[in-house]
Amino acid sequence: MMANMGIAFAILGAALAACLAGAGSAIGVGIAGQAAAGVTTEDPAKFSKVLILQLLPGTQGIYGLLIAFLCLSNVGVIGTPVEISLAKGVMYFFACLPMAIAGLMSAIYQGKASVSCISMVAKRPDQFGKAMIFPAMVETYAILALLISLLAISGVGAINI
Amino acid sequence: MAVLQMQRISICALKKDRKQILELLQRRGAVELTDLPLQDQVFGKSDTQEQKSLFEKAASTASQAVDVLNEYVPEKTSMLAMFEGRRAISGKEYDALCGKRDEIYETASHLVSLSKKIAENRAELVKLQTQLDQLAPWAGLDVSMRFTGTRTTAAFIGSFAEPLTLEELYRRVAELAPEVQAVNIDLISQSSEQTCIMAVVPRGDAPALEEALRSMGFMRPPSPSKLPPSEQIGILSQQVKEAEVAVQSAQAEIISQAKARESLLFLSDYYTMRAERYQAIGCLSQSRSTFLLAGYIPKPDAAALEAALTSRFDLAVELEDPGEDEDVPCALRNNGFAEPVEGVLESYGLPLRSEIDPTPIMACFYYFLFGLMFSDFGYGALLCIGTGLVLLKFKNMEPGLHKMIKMFFFCGISTAAWGIVFSSYFGDVVNVVSRTFLGHEVSIPPLWFLPLNDPMKLLVFSMAVGVVHLFTGLGIQLYLHLKHGDYKSALCKVVFWYMLVGGLIVFGLSTDMLVSVLQLPFAVPAAIGSVFGWIAAVGAVGIVLTNGDGSNPAVRFAQGLYELYNVTGYLSDILSYSRLLALGLATGVVGSVINQMGSMGGKTIPGVILFVLVFLVGHVLNFGIELLGAYVHCNRLQFVEFFGKFYEGGSRPFSPFAAHTKYFKFKEEN
Numbered sequence: 001m002m003a004n005m006g007i008a009f010a011i012l013g014a015a016l017a018a019c020l021a022g023a024g025s026a027i028g029v030g031i032a033g034q035a036a037a038g039v040t041t042e043d044p045a046k047f048s049k050v051l052i053l054q055l056l057p058g059t060q061g062i063y064g065l066l067i068a069f070l071c072l073s074n075v076g077v078i079g080t081p082v083e084i085s086l087a088k089g090v091m092y093f094f095a096c097l098p099m100a101i102a103g104l105m106s107a108i109y110q111g112k113a114s115v116s117c118i119s120m121v122a123k124r125p126d127q128f129g130k131a132m133i134f135p136a137m138v139e140t141y142a143i144l145a146l147l148i149s150l151l152a153i154s155g156v157g158a159i160n161i
Numbered sequence: 162m163a164v165l166q167m168q169r170i171s172i173c174a175l176k177k178d179r180k181q182i183l184e185l186l187q188r189r190g191a192v193e194l195t196d197l198p199l200q201d202q203v204f205g206k207s208d209t210q211e212q213k214s215l216f217e218k219a220a221s222t223a224s225q226a227v228d229v230l231n232e233y234v235p236e237k238t239s240m241l242a243m244f245e246g247r248r249a250i251s252g253k254e255y256d257a258l259c260g261k262r263d264e265i266y267e268t269a270s271h272l273v274s275l276s277k278k279i280a281e282n283r284a285e286l287v288k289l290q291t292q293l294d295q296l297a298p299w300a301g302l303d304v305s306m307r308f309t310g311t312r313t314t315a316a317f318i319g320s321f322a323e324p325l326t327l328e329e330l331y332r333r334v335a336e337l338a339p340e341v342q343a344v345n346i347d348l349i350s351q352s353s354e355q356t357c358i359m360a361v362v363p364r365g366d367a368p369a370l371e372e373a374l375r376s377m378g379f380m381r382p383p384s385p386s387k388l389p390p391s392e393q394i395g396i397l398s399q400q401v402k403e404a405e406v407a408v409q410s411a412q413a414e415i416i417s418q419a420k421a422r423e424s425l426l427f428l429s430d431y432y433t434m435r436a437e438r439y440q441a442i443g444c445l446s447q448s449r450s451t452f453l454l455a456g457y458i459p460k461p462d463a464a465a466l467e468a469a470l471t472s473r474f475d476l477a478v479e480l481e482d483p484g485e486d487e488d489v490p491c492a493l494r495n496n497g498f499a500e501p502v503e504g505v506l507e508s509y510g511l512p513l514r515s516e517i518d519p520t521p522i523m524a525c526f527y528y529f530l531f532g533l534m535f536s537d538f539g540y541g542a543l544l545c546i547g548t549g550l551v552l553l554k555f556k557n558m559e560p561g562l563h564k565m566i567k568m569f570f571f572c573g574i575s576t577a578a579w580g581i582v583f584s585s586y587f588g589d590v591v592n593v594v595s596r597t598f599l600g601h602e603v604s605i606p607p608l609w610f611l612p613l614n615d616p617m618k619l620l621v622f623s624m625a626v627g628v629v630h631l632f633t634g635l636g637i638q639l640y641l642h643l644k645h646g647d648y649k650s651a652l653c654k655v656v657f658w659y660m661l662v663g664g665l666i667v668f669g670l671s672t673d674m675l676v677s678v679l680q681l682p683f684a685v686p687a688a689i690g691s692v693f694g695w696i697a698a699v700g701a702v703g704i705v706l707t708n709g710d711g712s713n714p715a716v717r718f719a720q721g722l723y724e725l726y727n728v729t730g731y732l733s734d735i736l737s738y739s740r741l742l743a744l745g746l747a748t749g750v751v752g753s754v755i756n757q758m759g760s761m762g763g764k765t766i767p768g769v770i771l772f773v774l775v776f777l778v779g780h781v782l783n784f785g786i787e788l789l790g791a792y793v794h795c796n797r798l799q800f801v802e803f804f805g806k807f808y809e810g811g812s813r814p815f816s817p818f819a820a821h822t823k824y825f826k827f828k829e830e831n
Contacts, residue, residue, distance in 0.1 A: 147739045
């Protein structure tokens with residue numbers, strides 16, 4: 001029984017990465033979308049600019065998907081099945097956590113930054129280049145988390161336990 | 162190339178040539194006018210605000226007329242119309258349309274008034290319809306709704322807010338007013354919400370009946386018509402018809418004017434130009450028969466303009482270099498390779514007078530980093546072909562858009578190249594298709610290595626790229642200090658930092674810990690490592706000792722220490738380049754996920770159909786999102802990490818006196 005729990009933990013990690021990061025992106029893109037819709041009502045010509053700003057918090061969901069996929073293919077749920085010990089499964093679980101948690105929080109706050117930048121573009125459309133940078137600053141931390149999850153998952157694969 | 166050198170230009174000319182000279186300047190669009198404050202007994206300024214707003218009003222009337230046409234006769238535009246740019250108009254066409262401008266203006270006003278008429282009639286229709294709705298229950302009444310009775314009888318016309326039958330009405334009246342002997346009630350209409358009646362009684366019983374009716378909830382109509390309702394309805398219906406006909410005829414008339422669209426657009430541009438010219442006149446200083454004009458002109462354009470002016474008019478042109486503390490506008494000029502990223506620089510801020518134009522250096526890094534983040538041959542090729550076709554097909558694109566499309570073209574080339582280096586072709590489509598549908602797996606070997614198999618190697622490479630990028634930025638700062646002869650700053654702010662950061666990196670590479678963490682295949686020998694360690698120490702001491710500017714040595718030392726703390730900034734800057742790895746991997750892995758999902762149907766006909774569908778939808782989505790990600794993060798690396806090392810920006814952009822038209826280009830003919 002316990003021997004089989006390894007893979008369950010690994011899948012829990014993958015599911016959390018996809019769920020939390022995806023949920024964060026959904027919230028972020030959602031609130032940014034409300035602001036974008038408001039701006040587009042007033043000035044439909046700004047559609048493409050506010051759409052880009054709305055999409056910025058959407059990347060965390062993709063990073064979460066990426067980590068989940070890597071984890072699932074490493075433990076053999078996708079592709080060729082492999083034997084996963086309990087310790088290794090728990091390692092995969094922890095390896096997924098940075099992406100899951102940082103993805104969730106950073107996407108929500110990136111969404112809030114996007115909302116402010118959308119109202120900035122509404123008033124000063126010429127400052128679009130700068131408006132794009134503020135939400136991108138928040139994303140840095142999702143990228144750092146992605147990096148650690150990525151390195152951890154590929155590292156765990158090489159450990160023999 | 163880089164930042165264009167500006168010169169001050171002053172022109173003194175005869176007033177009789179004013180119109181022609183201004184027209185010439187406007188068409189050339191090379192001079193930014195400055196408002197001349199000169200006013201004395203000889204020179205004065207003319208207030209042109211009034212004419213200017215008159216022309217602006219005419220231009221907006223023309224645009225409104227075009228809007229009216231667009232509403233009733235929509236113009237068919239394709240998706241690609243945005244690339245087309247303004248149409249160039251020949252001198253002949255210009256003169257022909259110019260001659261007809263009053264006529265066109267009349268058309269424009271007429272169109273605007275027609276649209277106003279339609280709006281008015283539509284409002285009228287709504288009002289009439291409400292009145293008709295109110296009258297409808299009374300259609301059966303054949304006397305006026307204001308009828309109160311004859312000499313001997315009294316009539317009550319009104320309604321109850323509930324459905325009542327005739328019997329019920331008689332019963333209630335009898336209960337509430339038993340003394341009333343003779344009453345006649347006519348039911349005019351009945352619905353679930355109201356009952357409309359007319360009651361007639363002898364004059365003597367009127368007060369008693371009225372009392373009874375009121376306690377039953379009787380209400381007189383709010384706006385009774387003078388005429389009997391049926392007649393009134395007829396009149397209103399007639400008015401409705403008239404309003405409808407008026408709307409239709411106005412619409413038909415608007416539609417018949419559809420051909421006027423081009424000339425209306427011309428008119429809008431024409432008056433916009435004239436308004437701009439009058440604004441320019443407001444900047445001039447004028448005497449009775451001469452005027453003075455001053456402004457800035459890019460040096461390369463100055464000689465040609467001077468020649469063009471002096472050959473045609475009697476005037477004096479003077480060119481001089483601007484003074485040190487003048488607020489000179491900034492314009493850039495770069496070659497075809499660097500020019501496309503000017504737009505990115507503009508969105509950050511144009512270089513100050515003390516700075517250089519970083520566009521050419523930035524362009525190299527921009528394409529390089531963008532490609533590294535997008536890194537897929539398929540996506541790169543798509544981007545290249547798409548933007549290439551647009552560039553070929555639409556030669557007349559507006560400059561800003563043209564730059565951007567061209568930038569993505571170069572980025573596409575770089576993306577495709579990195580895709581080959583890391584063997585990414587729409588993710589791993591070659592492997593998946595060959596494995597699923599052909600039976601044996603084929604894979605294209607990467608030129609360098611597969612990032613997913615060795616992410617550490619790509620991480621180290623990304624950070625190395627980051628170090629090069631940052632050191633280049635620092636190098637530009639060094640160049641600027643040396644150019645201004647500020648050798649102390651060059652040493653304290655740049656050389657010591659080179660020593661500290663560079664020394665620390667080499668020293669770190671000689672330690673076992675870092676070498677094993679980064680999985681490097683080599684290690685710097687300990688001896689060299691310690692030499693660089695000492696170099697770093699010298700740099701650190703230099704920074705602490707020289708970067709303070711207080712008078713108190715202790716304060717200076719503290720300031721120096723604080724400056725040294727910036728070394729953490731370098732650490733985070735270098736780590737920031739790890740996004741190159743993360744985004745690069747994301748493109749490939751998400752692409753692989755899509756391919757894998759598509760191949761789940763196996764080697765069957767539905768399986769192939771599923772694969773094609775998933776492939777198309779999935780890769781279009783991934784392409785869009787990764788393109789956006791690469792663009793945003795490439796900008797960030799330039800703005801925050803690279804510019805942070807040397808660039809401030811914020812110069813005033815050069816905005817020449819020119820024809821800022823929306824629809825047509827008026828070429829300088831010669």
